[in-house]
Amino acid sequence: MTKLRVDEDSRPLSGFGAGIASFVKQVNETQRPIVLTQHGRKVAVLIGIDEYQRMQERLELLEAIYAAEAQIKKGEGVPHAEAKAMILKRWRT
Incomplete structure (x- = not known):
């Protein structure tokens, strides 16, 4: 896994539903996970299946x-x- 870049790879959970396709595309292209945040706190991580x-x-x-x-x-x-x-x-x- 490529190292997480918190400044580039964090996204608010509120935008997850509407932006899920772009989130998955970003994970696949960068090979980096995305940290989902809620009220400024890290709550989940989206990673590629591989x-x-x-x-x-x-x-x-x-x-x-x-x-x-x-x-x-x-x-x-x-x-x-x-x-x-x-x-x-x-x-x-």
């Missing part, structure tokens, strides 16, 4: 890493050599 999917994939990976770290702390991990053997066995079949 970026949303990338974020979901990264989140799933991070959750798997956190789960693995928790398992290791509990002593539930698999030694490297054993894990490597399991992966190679699955890969070869």
Whole structure:
């Protein structure tokens, strides 16, 4: 995702309904999210679907890493050599 430019990428929520097509066009063209504001406060973010999917994939990976770290702390991990053997066995079949 391209870095958010708050001065350029903030829009009031009151204009969202009438300007939704232009908001979506801006997100797609700039590859930057738009921050929607209400009474001067940030309330929501509009992002493109591709970026949303990338974020979901990264989140799933991070959750798997956190789960693995928790398992290791509990002593539930698999030694490297054993894990490597399991992966190679699955890969070869």
